[in-house]
Amino acid sequence: MRGWEYLQDNLFTLAAMAVAFVVAGGIIAGAHWLLLGRKKNMEQARLFPRQIAMLLVILFCTIGIILVLPVSESARNQLIGLLGILLSGTIAFSSSSAMTNLIAGFLLRITRPFRIGDFIRVQDHFGRVSELGLFDTEIQSETRELIAIPNAVLVRHPVATTHSAGAIVSATLSLGYELDHTRIQDLLGRAAGRSGLKDPFIHIIELGNFSISYRVSGVLEEVKGMITAKSRLHEAILDTLHGENIEIMSPAYMNQRRLGDEQKAVPPSITADTPSAAPAAEDIIFDKAEEAAQQETEKETLLNHIEDLQLQAKSAEGEEKKVLKAQIQAGTERLDALKKAPENETP
Template sequence: MSGWEYFQNNLFTLATMAVSFIIAGGIIAGAHRLLLGRKKNLEQARLFPRQLILLVVVLFCTIGVILVLPVSESARNQLIGLLGILLSGMIAFSSSSAMANLIAGFLLRITRPFRIGDFIRVQEHFGRVSEMGLFDTEIQSETRELIAVPNAVLVRNPVATTHSAGALISATLSLGYDLDHSRIETLLSKAAEQSGLKDPFVHIIELGNFAISYRVSGILEEVKGMITAKSRLHTAILDTLHGENIEIMSPSYMNQRRLADDQKAVPPSITIETPTAAPAAEEIIFDKAEEAERQETEKQTLQKRREDLELEAKEAVGDEKKKLKEQIQTISQNLDNLNKPDTEEP
């Protein structure tokens, strides 16, 4: 049989194969453009599901092309089996830690031990949650660094989350046995109140060989200002104790210069001009976490508002229903804008 005769006899089969390849390629290209083509800088939590959907589309298109190939049934089954072996090998040889982090990411979304904007401490890391991905959680530290903590670490280790209703701010210092503890407790409580803390209390945490260790604590209702609140507490303690002519040191203090018996190591009081109001330290340190929390709160508010309007729209009629639908459309557009990345391809 000549080549031309073979071509004529198998024209329908070749045309079917060509159409199948074109359709499969078009579906994959369209899915890629729809899911990823214009979605740059998406956060990991929204990017991974899109990639997973695209992978499923490619898999089904590949199986579809195999099914229309002009081969025997046994050869077709062998090709599908080979495809299954390749997928199994990819999963088997993939990193076990990646799978552990992925499963931990889903677990964190179910248990929700913290949310975006919360202060958390895990192992030696402390900061505010700025992003929650499927493989890792990003926290912004006190030094403004962005730390990616694997989700498996968050599941396997205790995570301390600052309560949103208020944080406990504490300071510890050592003072000599020559000072009456009741006086010190009163002054420390006064300093905590002056720093803006609520319901202050003082504990004696250690009776050392040379000094008594005190811990003063109070409730900070606005947890976003933890760092500034701790600094204000330290400042208030210095001002209060020095104002009472009390040295903040243990009796083992030694200096190379000789001090008179009646001389105290307390700096003289000075008056300085109050500087121009500056942004709170937390606004600078936790800028990304602050913005992420703001957007998350705004999304939840809009979603709740849209659900309420949808319920009202079901019972409304006429112009009222049309008006509600316009409001729902506006809210949906605002949600889409919040979910968009900062930059997209034109």
């Protein structure tokens, strides 16, 4: 009789444990589908918090299973203590740099020193921001390379940011003392205007042993064309100075040919054919950064539009309210599609 009661007690315990495992497994599977299974193409910045939530679900389910195990109270406390030690050890022995980059990523999201689409320079790297991750920030360089910079580097070192509101484009050159500086400054200002820069200004930055160093600058309103703008400025300087029969050469320039006093080292002017339309260099170099910037701008625009529609819907009635709700629904679906879009793919 006692053996039968003992068997019944064990069967009840085993059944309770089986139910606990099934329930815990169901909770974990359901949480995985809700948090991660439906979001396969989610960007890393939004996926990471869901992964943390999934780990917490697994942790709570593990603790729940320990609580229903048929063991003594002291053994149960020892198991929970062992679980705490394992978690503490995992955190303690995890990569310190990963934690540093994670904290730096949250700090960058709070301070927002730059946004997707901005040009930044940090240490020896220059490029356009194409992705903001929790552990690193991706930029696209002038050679179209994708460079992942750890967020800790961006926090510890100065970051030069060129915002979309406008940038200064400059060029530096040296000319001889025999040329009047007022004339040169006028010509350089003209060249900057021809290149498309606004409000050009010129500085004399050095009086060297053999030449005067000038810097010509101007405002570029469309920052996306920065590289092309620099090239056009250099081209305009060459055309303007050579058109005025002014030589541009190194102070150490030496020519062994016998030239007359009236001869200049200026190429002859030619009439070039009208060049065929070609894509701007920035469209090729910064393709991913440009696409990311466009999607980010569209997200912000949609979000602001949805908020305006929601405010209008509160005071609207009848048919007008139905139309506003339909517009809100369409905008929300488009916003969700943008957030779920895979990298490098426009929805």
